[in-house]
Amino acid sequence: MSDTTIYYLQMLAESELSSKPAVSGLTITETKIKEYRFNRFLYSLVGEQWQWFDKLKESDESWKAYSERDNLRTWVAYYEGAIAGYFELEIDQQREVEIKYFGLTSAFIGKGFGGYLLSYAIQQAWQTCKAKRIWVHTCSLDHPSALANYQARGFTLYHQEIEG
Template sequence: MFAFKAGDKVDYRVTWLEMTTRPAFGWPRLPVGREGMLLKAETPPRWYFLSLYDAVGRDYAWTEKHEMSPEALTQWLHDPAISLHTLMAQGWPQGFFMLDTREEGVCDLAYFGLVPEAVGRGLGSWLLQTAILTGWALPGVERLTVNTCTLDHPRALGQYQRFGFEPVRTETRSAVLTQDQIFLQPLL
């Protein structure tokens, strides 16, 4: 484990990945013994998105959306080319994904993740396969993209590759942490 304090500057690696053909796998079934439903949000309010964003991303230093003005964030959320999908089970959100089709022919998996309480219950693979197939089902999609970084869950990069994404480039970036963070992997 690697511990850092709020205010520390950290260097980390970002990996961009893409998929240029629809994968051969079919629509997945929820793991045995699990129930849930996927809900697409229609013009979600900022607080709803930020609650999911924070619940999933607080352990991974997700902060950039808090830097947007309320008006810019609302405009982004309500763009018809952006969609927010929430996995609900047991009466509460288990995770979410967002798809961004603002670039012609491209569907970007802009955000993806589970809340900490849902990790390790077999839902991540189901949700990722569902996100991938939902993106490919959109009209005009010729390429699916995603990016992850070493601030994210240590299995994120491998999971994306397992389901068909291929790395196309990497870059080293720096960030100043806004809260104390513990990362499970080296950042570079």
């Protein structure tokens, strides 16, 4: 098995955001009623193609504890009634917001949705979550454009490591 590079990126001010314009027909909704089974479904739906398997082995209790916390918020993107993608934002005590999970479903990759969905996620972190800092990590197993999308939106790389 080859080594995996993990990239840690951050944004320190809302003014650093270089947003993409809205995509016509794409609606993004926060899931205000928390339901761990839905978060697990989204994780599986979006992450399967990127080898997001580690959390799928967790128990219902673990998923419930993770996804139904007050400091975790989830948004889902829909296009013509279909789930196009989702993101989760985790807010810590210092108002540092981590984009825990972010991605598109396979049917919507390559259609220009990723830049806008990420822009929207960042806007929600700054405005709705009142972030003082936003950070995210991605890796070399993710979509080949993932790192470039984060950087194009204004994130800067602050750390990287290799896992063997």
